[in-house]
Amino acid sequence: MKSLTRKTVLTLAGVALAAGIGMSGSVKAADVPESDDPIIIAINDWTGQIFNSYVYGALLEKMGYDVEYVVAGYFPQIAALADGNLHTSGEFWSSNQGPGWAPYFESGEVIDVGDVGLSAKEAWYYNPKSLEMCPGLADGWEAIRDCGEIWADAETYPNGRLVDYPIEWGTRNVDRIAALDLPLVSSPSGSEGAEVAEIISAFERGEPLLAAFWEPHWVHEYDLIPITLPPYEEGCETDPSVGINPDMIMDCDFMPTRLYKAAWPGMIEKFPAAYQLFVNLEIKNSDQEPVMKAVDVEGHDLKEQVEAWLVANESRWQAWIDDALE
DSSP states (O other): OOOOOHHHHHHHHHHHHHHTTTOTTOOOOTTOSSOSSOEEEEEOSSHHHHHHHHHHHHHHHHTTOOEEEEEOOTTTHHHHHHHTSOOEEEEEETTSOOTTHHHHHHTTSSEEEEEOSOOOEEEEEEOHHHHHHOGGGGGOGGGHHHHGGGGOOTTTTTSEEEEEOOGGGOOHHHHHHHHTTOSEEEEEOSSHHHHHHHHHHHHHHTOOOEEEEEESOGGGGGOOEEOOOSOOOTTTTTOTTSSSOTTOSOOSOOOOOOEEEEEOTTHHHHSHHHHHHHHHOOOOHHHHHHHHHHHHTSOOOHHHHHHHHHHHTHHHHHHHHHHHHO
16 A cells, blocks of 8 residues: 555645535534534544544534644554544554553543444465465464465564564564564564555565455455464453463454544533534445555545545435434
8 A cells, every 4th residue: 555654644634624625515503613623633644544534524524613633643642632632533443552541441531432333353464375385374373383484584584574563553463473482573564555565566576475464455455364373362462371372472363353433522512513423423344445445556635535435425424414413
C-alpha cells in the first residue's frame, strides 16, 4: 500500500477542511450544533482509520458542526482523548492496546463507543513461495524451526526475517519470537505502506516472505496464508505461567480482536447529537477495503473516495443522522 505519510495526512486534513467534504445537502436541527467549538477527530497512520475519520467528519459537517482533524500517534492518543484534546478516534484494535490503557476505560476517562463494524484478524502470514520451499508450514508454526533460513537476508542470516509492524505499534512479535524460540528476527516496517510494498515485491520477485499483518486489507489479493500459532489463552500476553512456555509471555497466537471507536466522555454533554452519530457510525469491510486499494494502489484522492462513498450510501448515513437528531 502506498503509505500515507504524516505530511500527506496533514495535507489531506487541510484539503478536507478547506473543501468541506460532503457539505452539500447539509442537515441541521434547531439546537445543533450545541457548541461553536470544533469537534476534534484523531487521524492515525493507516488509510482505513483515516477513511473512517473523514466519513464521520463529513457527516458532522452535514449537521452543521465545525471539524478539525489532528494527526495522533496510536498509543499517545488515549491520553489526549482523556484530556479532551481529542474528541474521537475511529478505529482501536483491542488486541493492540498500549500499557496502561485499561485504567482510562475503567475510570470512564475514555469511553468505548462500540464496534466499528469491521471483522478483524491478526496473524503471521506467509506467501505461496514460502509454502513451496517449506511445505511443513501448512501444519503450523513449528515448521519455522526448520525453515527459518528461507526468509533470511544479509542482516538476519542464518535467522529468518519477519516483516513486522511499524515500531510504534508495539513489540509483541519480538516477545513472541523469543517465547516460541524461533530462528527469526523482527524487522519493523517504516509504515503500513512500506510493509505492503514488501509483500507485493516478494510476490512479484517470486521470493518467500513471512509478515505480521491483519485483515481487513486489500493486500490479501496476494494469497497470504495465516500460519497456525499456539492457541491464544487469556493472560498469555502478560502472565508467563499461561501458555506453552512457562517462563515467557506472548507464547501464543494473537488475541482475538474487535475494532471499536473511542471518545472523550465530555462529548455526551457538550455535543450529544455528534456523540450519538459516532455511536451510530458503522463501517464494514466492504466499505473500507475498496477505498484503501483505490487510494494506496491506484493513487485516487481520499477526499474524492469519501465523497463517492457518501453518494453511494446516503440511505445508510441519513438514518444515522436522523437518529442522532431525535
